[in-house]
Amino acid sequence: MNDFRMPSLGADMEAGTLVEWKVAPGDRVRRGDIVAVVETQKGAIEIEIFEDGVVRELAVAPGSLVPVGALLARLEGQAEATDAAPAPAPAPAPTPPPAPAPPASMAPASLEPPARPRVTPAARRRAAELGLTLEGLHGTGVAGAICLADLPQARPLRAGGFEPLGMRRAIAAAMGRSKREIPHYYLGQSVDLSPTLDWLERLNAGRGPSQRLLPAVLMLRAAALAVAGSPELNGFWKEEGFRPGEGVHVGWAVALRGGGLVAPAIHHADRLPLDALMAAMRDLVTRARSGGLRGSELTDATITITSLGDRGAESVLPIIHPPQVAILGFGRVAERPWVVDGAVVPRRIVQITLAGDHRASDGHRGGLLLARIEALLQKPEAL
């Protein structure tokens, strides 16, 4: 039997609420199958399973708040499941079996349990619904209990099931950790995007609106190809040090209307041709805003790209999303005077910026990455 536990869908996640099981006991599952939907601060996330097998037991009922690492279900591995022979009956135990140990992946309990805060039942339930931890809240209820008045109002209805306050806390936790732990270096480069945009306009002129590409897709494509050649900027910083990513999985930052941000991964972005990349981006943005992101999309990104779009600022000094080691920023494309062959001409310029983790790489390597992106954007027909 193998245990399927609540995955961590981000460094800041402590628990998730099981919304729905997509499998039942007896179902055969394959690695990558979606088996459950879990509500987190990033909305309702579809959770994939990581191994093949047969579901034997669902340990948690929908509606339960489950800490990261706690048991969700038990699986019978493939070998066990296909083995038809019944297992021999175990010899009767001479002593009662010991009490089950707490799940190994849960944090060891500290010797001094913290004083249990007083929380009213209604407040505890709402906090769970909102995905809030109660630590640090000041209680104003009877006997100093944390009561409903001390919590934000019930979840505002949003299309994607996002709770703005919960998401804000998640962003605060991740970015706070990043600024505390990651020694950032920053690089910036102004890149003439005119060849790319001219080429793109010619391409789009022959296409209907639904077939057109956005400039962001070309920038993403160029960046993903360039990142593939900069392994030290593509991966994770773990306790043991840098671990390169297995593929270029670009976390694409999607701003949510009304506030909040999520950067789900486009897997193997460097291997997708432009039209497929456009389709992947469209799908990802839609699901980020309406719900239905998958757990792997929240955990697999090896580098993040944030593109400010045509109403954004001209450049961004981005903050690395831990445990990643780099983030690329694309500012708003703006027409600027530019020197070409000794003459000043109007050109469409984009500021590309990079924040790198100095523990994993140096500015020199980062500069090479930016130069490669620039070079790729000068030859859009090759993208």
Added chain:
Amino acid sequence: MSTTAPPRTTYREACRQAIRAAILADPRVFLMGEDVGRYGGCYAVTKGLLEELGEARIRDTPLSESAFVGAGIGAAIAGMRPIVEVMTCNFSLLALDQIMNNAATIPHMSGGQFAVPLVIRMATGAGRQLAAQHSHSLEGWYAHIPGLRILAPATIEDARHMLAAALDDPNPVLIFEHIMLYNMEGELDPAVQGVDIAKARLRRPGHDVTLVTYGGSLFKTMAAAETLAAEGIEAEVIDLRVLRPLDTATIIESVGRTRRVVIVDEGWRAGSLAAEVAMRIMEEAFFELDAPIRRVCSREVPIPYAAHLEQAALPQPETIAAAARGLVRPSA
């Protein structure tokens, strides 16, 4: 077009008219009890009824609760619709064996062959300096007993109409009339021709705290709600009306709105009806609660004779308001 105001009457008169109407409407109905005839009832509820309706329908009994309650049970089994008056619930303990071991159980033990369509009225509660043997509130004890329906009319309308519904019930019904309500004056809407004896009723809507009460405590609770309203606290007041079977749904629904509860019960606190209501809330609405449940009950003493001590022993509008305030504005 002119409209006439609904006629004003008293709770006592409403009780009297209920008995009179029931006797006139159904030849099987009669009233018996101590001093109900010639004396007119110790709280004057039945004054004048003997003269109007005659000795066959208004019967004085010896001072023997066990005997005349038992006689009422027998009459009910034999097809009559007796209304038995017990002077106060304090004396009903002499008839407890009849009420519990016979009235409440015979329909069950006979497999439904015998119904006991009996109504027992009794006065309950304190406030008139009648001291410890005449002032207790024992309706919570009776609400413990399966097979009985327990009513607590707190309004003139319920006093006027609950009796008819009780007589229609094929099972024994006990009606507890609080002695401090008899002189209460108010309007009686002639358009209302009957009431249910199943549901609690919202007497005042609010959203900050639910005050659950019944009987003689209702108007103290309403007064507390007025005090609270002046402070900006909107209390919802629920009149239980029926103490058994409890209308839990109405309570739970209100708790879902207010998330805070004070239960007001003139019974003693330990093992009280208030405890039962609180426990129902814990069982069915625990996760709705945003504050501990509070109770305002009588002090755990035999009700004193001295006026100031008696008042101190009973729930009062000030103590009710204070309990609610402590839940809604704990830090104030």
Added chain:
Amino acid sequence: MTRDEILALVADILGGIAPEADIATVPGDADLRDALDLDSMDILNFVAALHERTRRPIPEADTPRLVTLNGVVAYFQTAGP
């Protein structure tokens, strides 16, 4: 198409793109991207939906004419190419 028909179509399409947006509150000359927090992907999807529902070809160069309600109305009230 009449102005009302066009506005109803726009409301329907934007309801699918930004369900939380209330088009009734948007002035006719306001930039939809600012008023409803739409990005370039949203505008592209909006134009694609306008094309699908009206069958009218919309060259990419016309997109800037379609970012206000008044602009959309004017665009579809004129004869197509």
